[in-house]
Amino acid sequence: MGRFFVRRLAFALLLVVAVSSSALLLTRLAPGDMTSELGLRARPEEVARTRARFDLDRSPAAQLGGWALRAARFDFGESFLYSRPVGGLIRRAAGNTAVLALAALAIATLAGIPLGIITGSRRGALAGAIRTASLVCLSIPPLLTSLLLLFIASRTGWLPTGGMTSVDAVDAGWLAWMLDVARHLPLPALALALPLAATFERLQAQAMTETIHQPFVVAALARGVRGRQLLIDHAWRASLRSMCAIYGLAIGALLSGSFVVEYVTAWPGLGRLMYEALRARDVYLVAGCAAMGGVFLAFGSVVSDLLLFAADPRVREGQTA
């Protein structure tokens, strides 16, 4: 068990290093750099100073090496766009994305898995309607979902039309601030959760369909186990294996931030920060965002392993052996 997790942690570290280094190198090697943000009228000496300040006058390898050494001391450099240390910007954005991701995950889980159990174990109009709705949710691009939800919010006034907090919450206390965030959360969370819920539903349905035809379920049925007990205690638990693998990855992907949803709904998260950094070729901010995304992906992978460990006795036995 211990060695297993040491291996996983080593892999996670490797993932973070690989992702952030690749991001830095690719941003550096892509055409254009941050000095184009200075405008046409920027003087050559100003361009040169900016390039020197952000190590663009060094070779990509030397820049990567210097950045890696500093990053090992948790100094991720400075952002060109914000003229602030990258670390602070990422911490704030990652926290915002985490709030959004957890809300989306909760919605997707609470909607997708029960619906998957229904469609995987039943036939009829209801199951058909759920399947159709899932396919629709999977087919609509997140950009369109976000704009559609934003449109509904703007026309009805039911929800705030974007942002994370409203101006009125600025002077309010913590409780009012949290309530205000909770009011802003449903729109982007739904935009993220709908396709994910549909994915969970489809996967859960497939797993359930396969499981309920397994001999141990038939045997339980022969023993007189019926209804919800058969469905939940026997079939669903056994079907969880395939869900666990995808669940961890979904956590990682959600926590890494969705730039489309965050961009359209003006949610100040990691995805939006990464997008803006990429647009401006803000090389250290890109690398920092990628590193944080890598951390989250690795975290998701570990969660996935843990869930599999808990859900599948064969994994535990395998580890023990």
Added chain:
Amino acid sequence: MNVRLFGVLITAGILAAGFVFWRSTTTPDDAAPAITVSDVPSRGGQIVTSGRAGPRTFNRLIGQEQFSQVLSMLTQGRLVRVNYQTFEVEPWLAEKWDVSADGLTYTFHLRPGVTWSDGVPFTSEDVLFSVQAIFDAKSESFIADTLKVEGKPIAASARDAATVVITFPEPSGPGLRLLDSLWIVPKHKLEGALKAGTFARAWGTDTPPSDIVGMGPFVLREYVPNQRLIFDRNPRYWRKAADGTSLPYLDRIVYEIIPDQDAELLRLQSGDLDLTQSELRPDDYVPARRAEDKGTLKVAEVGLSPQADSFWFNLKPEAWKGDPRFAFVRRPEFRQAISYAVDREKFAENVFLGAAVPIWGPITPGNTLWFWPDVPRYFHDVNKAKALLKGLGLEDRNGDGVVEDAQGHEARFTVITQRGIGWFERGLAELRTQLAQVGIALEAAPLENATMNQRMVKSDYEAMYTRFGSTDVDPASQLDMWLSNGDAHFWHFGDTSPEPWEARIDALMKEQMATLDQGRRKAIFNDVQRIFAENLPVIYFATPRMYYAYNARVQGVKPSVLRPVALWNADMLSVRQSGTR
């Protein structure tokens, strides 16, 4: 559970939700209480405005991103300012001035009783310090170039605490207009940074807002990166309304950072936003008008834009690396043929949905001070275009629809434009269609902004279609574009051997820059426009009519064709107190 019953319940729920949605979108006006509103501006209230991005610095002498202009107009002051509606220079922190007989020396009398937002009195020392900071080598201020005449900096001295003398090294046609960009920064706050050589990093975005002081109508209260900035009323602001009311009227301005323009429009329509920083896009005009019919928005016709989309070929010979097509690209007749080939009325109709007028040069009718209506024009004439091309030896010899020279080199070009901007992509598609009629083939290459800019600066392109912004209408603000050795001479960067017509423009521009008589300046600049239109290094087709939408509850909005469209006049904005949003 009966499946049918469940289905019926779900359907009923969907129908009920749809009905509530329909009611909420169709009846708000009926449900709203009758209100009486007054057009007399009153103190108090707040507005919420928005923009694509936030600040990179709070130091106006350093920051040159678009937000810096908004920030300084809200929080800082200058001796004089250019009025964004009349384009005339008007007194600001200097209440009056005297000019010497030779026009080189201006003596400014500072407005008495003005203080910084922290209560420290404003004196001539602050003006001298600002000029010193701008020209300090370590401060890296981009404003330094603006405040030079013939490459020499202006000089500032003080007679006393309330009198500043500014001397121009050479006669300057734009004169006082140059001082529109001389933002005054507080000596008592920034002197230490200048002495320490760290002025360029002073007032970064992590500076506590309470340390940022100014003489503008508002003071920065809070900045949350990627979310918003909050500006509170500056109680020490010097300006008063005509009736004696202390300005600004508003208690607060909130600036939300909304990266997506579609989302911004939805928020404006819903009433969550009061103002934006940009005009309506052509596609947004109809929904904004609908919202105006409902009484939630006001849509103002601002006028014709002083900026226009530019189409040009790379005229830097080295960039073509011996490509035989440059032999005809460099000929004015080739560019004139393009100008004749384009039906500008149709272009305006298809690209700007009719809300645009044809133009033939970079100075549009939107620039009321400098537009010259007699600029040479190329009215749509396909036969003339074909004749000009034939005169250059360009004919469709193989019947494939594209003209080629005698050696078979086709007039086929890749045109770079900015990705994601609707009217650029539509404009290029329209040009491609229209130029195909005379046998010129264009292939569109939309690129994202950073890549496009880099390709332009490195002269790594064949042709380009984009638009450049400007903060003033005076040709002096575009000098680096007009002069062949200018940093923004974008069709031929690093032009060391200008063509005779370019050399003539150089001479005329320098002459008008040194001419104090404004009528004479105009006549000289008309000549520049004539030469430019005859040689067409850049071709212009249409300039859009600008429409600006804002919340109907906001009063005092005087939208400008320059940006920021509405916040240039922030101290005069107010909200209807008795109304509802």
